[in-house]
Amino acid sequence: MYSGRKFAAFLFDMDGTLINSIASAERVWSDWAHRQGLDVSAFLPTIHGVRAIETITGLALPGVDPAHEADLLLKAEAADLDGILQIAGAAAFLNSLPPERWAIVTSAPRELALLRMQAAGIPVPAVIVAAEDVSRGKPAPDCFRLGAERLGFDARDCLVFEDAPAGITAAEAAGAAVMIINATHKHALQSQHAAIGGYEGIGITLDENGWIALEPQRSAA
Known part of the structure; x- marks a missing residue:
């Protein structure tokens, strides 16, 4: 699970990665x-x-x-937001991150993305890259490069959270590391990338420069 590796920022796909829509x-x-x-x-x-x-x-x-x-x-x-829920632990995990160190990079239009985030109880980040922000969508890498750039970093220093093959390909093409979220998959994706089923089992640590490392979440005693 990228143990010991540090990242400048986290870039999250939305549908299937932070919310189940x-x-x-x-x-x-x-x-x-x-x-x-x-x-x-x-x-x-x-x-x-x-x-x-x-x-x-x-x-x-x-x-x-x-x-x-x-x-x-x-x-x-x-007009159809019924049954939209957050992936387990997603909101708490996002709220644990420094706000200047994460972004949502989605193929959904901004209007729809904001409605779904609200319906699922997901915090709205300072940086959102939505469908209308790029001329080429996933699997092109443009969106992840733009998300990293808006945060002030290079995509190659970022960790992308994704669930769909098109997004995984886009993240790879941008040079980012990838964490696959399997929460909505009937069958886990076959990939060389690390994968988790949700966010409840992970936490973070920050170094003196604000870079982020993933850590297994310790259970309360």
């Missing part, structure tokens, strides 16, 4: 996919960790305007 997202996207005549069960696994506009563009559906459809999906997702 799968039920909400899949309700909205299932309705949309059904209207488009798609195989819903085959399509749904492709939506996670990727910006809506890129998901829709990749389908190349005749007569479909990806920007328009992405906007409609945003409105539908913003």
